[in-house]
Amino acid sequence: MKMARGTGMLITYALGSCIGICLYDPAIKLGAMVHIMLPLNMEAGRKNTMKYADTGIRETLKQMTAKGAAHSRITAKIAGGAKMFDMGESAMGNIGQRNIESVKSVLRMEKIRILREDVGGTVARTLLFDVSNGAGCIRSYGRPDLII
Amino acid sequence: MSIKNYDQLSSLELDTLREIGSIGSGNAATALSQMLGKEVRITLPEVRIMGYNEAIDWIGGPEEITAGVLVKMRGQMGGILLAVQQLDFANLVLKCILDKTVQDYSQLIELDSSALVEVGNIMISTFISALSGLADMQIELTVPAFAVDMQGAILAVPMAEYGGQSDYIMTIGSNFVCEDKETPCRLLLSPDVRSLDFLLRKLGVSSGE
Incomplete structure (x- = not known):
């Protein structure tokens, strides 16, 4: 998880089935980006909270409010959740989809609005987030850059 | 005591895995050599247990575009084999099979991709058949899947698959040398932890019992 205030660019590279979540409080220009890999933190006492959608988003929100963000002002932009390899019926291909569902349901429970999203599909994404204006940009292979 | 995590492997166990990597890669190199009609040698195989970021740096940056052939193992051993085919x-x-070269991956036509998948698949299957013969295990392989994309995302596939068990990825692999040129085709074997344990016990090197 990375956080910046006022100015700065947050970047997370090569999101495949992982999801990048940009959380932003526009009033104080505080932005955070968390890169999650799996939908749910199933194990107790796991130190790596940022790897999972549920604990990662909640921990990031906590750290943002500790830095002065108002929970009610925070909005989200998300990208990722692709299916890199088409493996037929295998559970592996579904990790991206499960991540998308988990991220959305956690954000819904936390009452965070998703402003823009670019999820699913089969392409990897690099996500850039400009903290000064809350604009996101997605870089992919074989696809023009997408502003979110 | 059975291992629960990759970082619990003893040096004897790591040596055994390196040997598996050597035998598997050697067989894969032979298969490649027959397909290409050229001499292919392998560099010293490595067993590495890496965090995700370290693995990405090792293979050359997250946004680098690469092709990957992925096969899943089932049966007595579960895991993922990934052949990373850099340009x-x-x-x-x-060049050897279709007598052509490309500037970048976007120029690949269907026939080219198909050739790459097949070469990847044969190398992976040879690797696994050597492993299954050595350890006397029944291993089934799925149909290969192919993707061309950022290698960070391709490498994240085995990470995400086993991310719930461990924060590390284990790779066994080596580079191939063809016509005095070292060509970075990496075969990465990422077994799940339970299967790894079973494999080491089958080979009689598990630290416990």
Whole structure:
């Protein structure tokens, strides 16, 4: 998880089935980006909270409010959740989809609005987030850059 | 005591895995050599247990575009085998089989991709058949899947699959040397932890019992 205030660019590279979540409080220009890999933190006492959608988003929100963000002002932009390899019926291909569902349901429970999203599909994404204006940009292979 | 995590492996166990990597890669190199009609040698195989970021740096940056052939193992051993075919390797294969080269992956036509998948699949299958013969295990392989994209995302596939068990990825692999040129085709074997344990016990090197 990375956080910046006022100015700065947050970047997370090569999101495949992982999801990048940009959380932003526009009033104080505080932005955070968390890169999650799996939908749910199933194990107790796991130190790596940022790897999972549920604990990662909640921990990031906590750290943002500790830095002065108002929970009610925070909005989200998300990208990722692709299916890199088409493996037929295998559970592996579904990790991206499960991540998308988990991220959305956690954000819904936390009452965070998703402003823009670019999820699913089969392409990897690099996500850039400009903290000064809350604009996101997605870089992919074989696809023009997408502003979110 | 059975291992629960990759970082619990003893040096004897790591040596055994390196030997598996050596035998598997050697067989894969032979298969490649027969397909290309050229001499292929392998560099010293490595067993590495890496965090995700370290693995990405090792293979050359997250946004680098690469081709990957992925096969899943089932049966007595579960895991993922990934052949990472960087552009030099892809061109070596295309040159020998189809007598052409490409500037970048976007120029690949269906026939080219198909050749790459097949070469990847044969190398992976040879690797696994050597492993299954050595350990006397029944291993089934799925149909290969192919993707061309950022290698960070391709490498994240085995990470995400086993991310719930461990924060590390284990790779066994080596580079291939063809016509005095070292070509980075990496075969990465990422077994799940339970299967790894079973494999080491089968080979009689598990630290416990």
